[in-house]
Amino acid sequence: MKKVNIYFNRWFSVAFHYMNLIRNNEDGIPVQIFATHPDIRHMSLQGADVAGAEPELTGIEYVQFCVDFCRRNEIDIFIPRLHMLDIARHVSLFDAIGTKVLVCRDQDLLEMIMDKGKFYESVKSNGIMTIPDYHVASNAEQFKEAYEELVSKGHKVCFKPTETEGGLGFRIIDNNRSPLEELFGHVTPLISFEDAYRILSGAESFPNLMVMELLEGYEYSIDCLADAHGNLLAAVPRRKAGGRLRLMEHIPELEEVARRVAETYRIPYNFNVQMKYSGDVPKLLEINPRMSGGLHISCLSGINFPYLAVKSALGGEVQPVEFAHNVLASHVEQPLIMKINGESVVTDSVN
Numbered sequence: 545m546k547k548v549n550i551y552f553n554r555w556f557s558v559a560f561h562y563m564n565l566i567r568n569n570e571d572g573i574p575v576q577i578f579a580t581h582p583d584i585r586h587m588s589l590q591g592a593d594v595a596g597a598e599p600e601l602t603g604i605e606y607v608q609f610c611v612d613f614c615r616r617n618e619i620d621i622f623i624p625r626l627h628m629l630d631i632a633r634h635v636s637l638f639d640a641i642g643t644k645v646l647v648c649r650d651q652d653l654l655e656m657i658m659d660k661g662k663f664y665e666s667v668k669s670n671g672i673m674t675i676p677d678y679h680v681a682s683n684a685e686q687f688k689e690a691y692e693e694l695v696s697k698g699h700k701v702c703f704k705p706t707e708t709e710g711g712l713g714f715r716i717i718d719n720n721r722s723p724l725e726e727l728f729g730h731v732t733p734l735i736s737f738e739d740a741y742r743i744l745s746g747a748e749s750f751p752n753l754m755v756m757e758l759l760e761g762y763e764y765s766i767d768c769l770a771d772a773h774g775n776l777l778a779a780v781p782r783r784k785a786g787g788r789l790r791l792m793e794h795i796p797e798l799e800e801v802a803r804r805v806a807e808t809y810r811i812p813y814n815f816n817v818q819m820k821y822s823g824d825v826p827k828l829l830e831i832n833p834r835m836s837g838g839l840h841i842s843c844l845s846g847i848n849f850p851y852l853a854v855k856s857a858l859g860g861e862v863q864p865v866e867f868a869h870n871v872l873a874s875h876v877e878q879p880l881i882m883k884i885n886g887e888s889v890v891t892d893s894v895n
Contacts, residue, residue: 545573545574546574547574547575547576548573548574548575548576548620548621548854548858549575549576549578549617549618549619549620549621550563550566550575550576550577550578550619550620550621550622550623550854551577551578551579551580551610551613551614551617551619551621551622551623551643552577552578552579552580552588552592552623552624552625553579553580553581553598553610553622553624553625553626553627554580554581554582554588554598554625554626555579555581555588555623555625555626556588556625556837557586557587557588558588558837558838558839558840559579559588559591559625560587560588560590560591561591561839561840561843562591562623562835562839562840562850563577563579563588563591563592564591565840565843565848565849565850565851566848566850566851566854567591569848569851569854569855570848570851571855571860573855576593576594577591577592577593577594578592578593578594578595578596578613578617578619579591579592579594579595579596580595580596580597580598580613581595581597581598582597582598582599582600584596584597584884585882585884589884590880590882590883593885594617594885595884595885596613602627602630603627603630604630604634606626606627606630607627607630607631607633607634607637608637610622610624610631610638611634611637611638611641611643614638614641614643615641615643619643620642620643620644620858621643621644621645621646621854621857621858622638622643622644622645622646623646623835623850623854624645624646624647625834628647628654628833628834629651629654629655629658631645631647632645632647632648632649632651632654633651635647635649644857644858646812646813646814646853646854646857647812647813647833648811648812648833649812650810653809653810653811654833657809657811657831657833658707658833659706659707659752660704660706660707660754660830661680661706661752661754662706663830663831664678664754664828667828670808672801672804672805672808673801673804673805673819673826673827673828674825674826674827674828675827675828676756676757676759676822676827676828677694677697677699677756677757678690678754678755678756678757679693679694679754679755679756680706680752680753680754680755681703681752681753681755682749682750682751682752682753683744683747683748683749683750684741684744684745684747687703687740687741687744687753687755688741690755691717691737691741691755694755694756694757697757699757699758700716700717700757700758700760701716701717701737701755701756701757701758702714702715702716702717702755702756702757702758703715703717703740703753703754703755703756704753704754704756705751705752705753705754706751706752706753706754707751707752709832710837711733714733715733715734715735715740716733716734716735716758717734717735717736717737717740718734718735718736719736719737719738721734721735721736757822759820759821759822759827759829760822761820761821761822761823762783762820762821763783763784763818763819763820763821763829764781764782764783764795764798764818764819764820764821764826765781765782765783765816765817765818765836765838765842766779766780766781766782766798766799766801766802766816766817766818766819767779767780767782767814767816767836767838767839767842767849768802768805768806768811768814768815768816768817769813769814769847769849769852769853769862769865770806770810770811770812770813770814770815771812771813771856771862772812772813772856772857773810773812774806774809774810774811774812775806776802776803776806776807776864777852777856777862777863777864777865778847778849778852778864778865778866778867779798779799779802779803780792780842780845780847780867781793781794781795781798781799782838782841782842785872787874788874788875789872789873789874790838790841790872790873790874791870791871791872791873792841792842792844792845792867792870792871792873793870793871794867794870797826798819798826801817801819801826802817805817805831809831811831811833813853813856813857814834814835814836814839814849814850814853815831815832815833815834816831816832816834816835816836816839817831818830818831818832835849835850835853841873841875844871844873845867845871846867846868847865847867852865
C-alpha cells in the first residue's frame, strides 16, 4: 500500500501529538509525515519522518515556498497553520499539483473568523449563540467609553486584540491590584484602567481591541470534526478540571452550539469553538478554524480527530461519531532524545 505523504508547516509543539495520532490510525494506512519550522530543533518536528528548515517569508512568497515543498515531496495532504489565510487565497496552486489542503476555502468566511470583531457581528446577526457584551476600540477615547459603558452594566472588563491567537494580548482590568505584590509574585494578566488608558493614550490609534465583559464561569473548548463540505461529524466539549486535569463531557447545549456553527458556517475538517459561561449561559469567546492546542487531549475520548480529517480529505467515508462516556484526563512530561530526520542529535555543545 502506497504511503500517504502529509505535510505540516510551522505549527505549535502539540503538532507532535497530531502527527502520531495520524501515524497510529485505526485503518492501518501507512503515512510519511513531513514538517518544516524555522527552528530545526522545534518539538513539533520530533513527530515527523522528514523535517526541514522553513524560511521567514510572508504573503505569496511564503505560499510559493509551501507549493514548492509539496511538489518536491509529492505531498498528498497539507495541514497548514502559519499564514493560513494566504494559503487559502492561493489554494488553487496546490490543486494544480494534486495536493489537498486542510483549510477553509471560503476566504471571506476565514477572514471574518480570524477577526473577532467581525465574527461577533456575524453571530449577533444570525443569533446562533450568545455573545458577551463588547465594543471594538481603536483609540484611547473609544477604549475609555467602552470600559465605562460595560462597568455601568455591572460587568468586570477585559480586553484582547481582535486578531490574535491564544492568550496573546489578553488583559483583565482590576483597579484593586497591588503592583508591588505582582512584582514579587507570578506574572498576571491584570492591569488597572488608568495604566491601560495611559499606555493606549500614547498612540493616536492602535490595532482594534475587543473590550468586553469578563466571563467567570467554566470555559469550554468544543473540538469539532466536519467533512470537506462542513457537515458535522463529531464534537467533544472539553474544560479544565483543576491543575492538569481535563474533562471531556457531554453538554447537550454545547453540542447544539457545535451543530449550529457547522450548519451556519460550513467550516471543513477540524475546528474549535471556545465558549465560557456567565452564570448558566454559555457565551462565545472565539472560533479557531484549525486543530486546537488541546485537541490531542480530546482524542482520548476515542475519536481520532486529526486522522479522520485526513481520511475525509482523501475521499474516505467517515461516519458521524460520538464519544461514549465522560473522560477525565491529564498529562505528564515525556523525555525524548532529539532527532532530526530519524537521526539522534549528539553534540558536545548546543547553541
